[in-house]
Amino acid sequence: MTDTPYSPDTAAAIAEGATSAGWVRNTGVPWDGDLDSYNLRALDGRTAAQIAALRDGIGAILSYVAPPTSTLRIMCVGDSITVGAGSIAPGGLLDPWGNGSGPGYRPWLSYLLAQRRIAAQLAVVAEGGQMLRQMAPRALAALPTVRPDVVLIHLGTNDIGMDAGPDWPTRYGQLVDSILASSPTVRVACARIAHYRRPDLDAGVDQINSWVDSVVQARKSGGRVCSADMTVVSPSWTADGTHPLDAAYLAMAQQWMNAIAAWLPAS
Numbered sequence: 275m276t277d278t279p280y281s282p283d284t285a286a287a288i289a290e291g292a293t294s295a296g297w298v299r300n301t302g303v304p305w306d307g308d309l310d311s312y313n314l315r316a317l318d319g320r321t322a323a324q325i326a327a328l329r330d331g332i333g334a335i336l337s338y339v340a341p342p343t344s345t346l347r348i349m350c351v352g353d354s355i356t357v358g359a360g361s362i363a364p365g366g367l368l369d370p371w372g373n374g375s376g377p378g379y380r381p382w383l384s385y386l387l388a389q390r391r392i393a394a395q396l397a398v399v400a401e402g403g404q405m406l407r408q409m410a411p412r413a414l415a416a417l418p419t420v421r422p423d424v425v426l427i428h429l430g431t432n433d434i435g436m437d438a439g440p441d442w443p444t445r446y447g448q449l450v451d452s453i454l455a456s457s458p459t460v461r462v463a464c465a466r467i468a469h470y471r472r473p474d475l476d477a478g479v480d481q482i483n484s485w486v487d488s489v490v491q492a493r494k495s496g497g498r499v500c501s502a503d504m505t506v507v508s509p510s511w512t513a514d515g516t517h518p519l520d521a522a523y524l525a526m527a528q529q530w531m532n533a534i535a536a537w538l539p540a541s
Contacts, residue, residue, distance in 0.1 A: 344539035352428035354402030360517030382527035428465040434478030443485035468507040471515030502533035
């Protein structure tokens with residue numbers, strides 16, 4: 275085993291159990307066994323931050339050259355994935371586990387909408403670690419203030435093994451129905467959640483997604499409910515087996531766009 279020099283990015287690693295030889299020996303540290311993996315993640319973070327800065331710069335130019343002709347109010351409902359855990363915050367900073375705490379898919383979705391001359395007004399109703407049971411009432415309480423045109427629901431990841439009993443699809447359907455009842459024009463896109471890298475947790479993903487499918491299928495004929503398939507996001511595109519990296523968040527934004535394309539204002 276060759277010594278790995280410390281860098282400023284590994285200060286947190288030292289606190290988490292790195293040895294004086296420059297390697298992590300604490301099995302509780304969720305990296306791939308050495309500081310090289312953490313430093314690689316830090317480099318990836320800086321690259322992602324630079325790409326995000328480029329995206330935002332292009333977006334600013336686009337808004338000047340081809341300003342938006344319409345506005346879309348979007349309410350994003352979910353857990354830590356909707357919050358953006360795993361994506362890179364401005365400056366490429368990482369937490370001790372090699373994760374970022376950036377805005378996730380939201381700026382990518384705004385960027386994709388801007389290409390169609392649509393200004394996105396995003397409201398986030400999300401919190402890490404939360405399940406359907408906690409987020410449903412919070413989402414409904416936010417509706418009068420946000421008055422969304424579209425609601426994006428990404429829930430179920432934390433319910434697996436915790437609160438995914440047989441009443442789950444009923445409660446999910448009630449959330450969708452309550453959103454639809456709040457306005458004659460609001461539309462709802464429901465995410466089929468991505469797979470876990472951990473087999474013990476991944477076993478519940480197909481069940482959640484089958485329930486989401488059943489809820490959507492029962493309501494799609496009205497043209498106001500659809501699904502967005504996030505299973506295209508590979509679990510290898512995560513920092514920790516659960517939370518997406520920036521490339522995965524871009525893929526999620528593209529899936530949201532594919533799902534709601536028929537609902538978008540004409541550009």
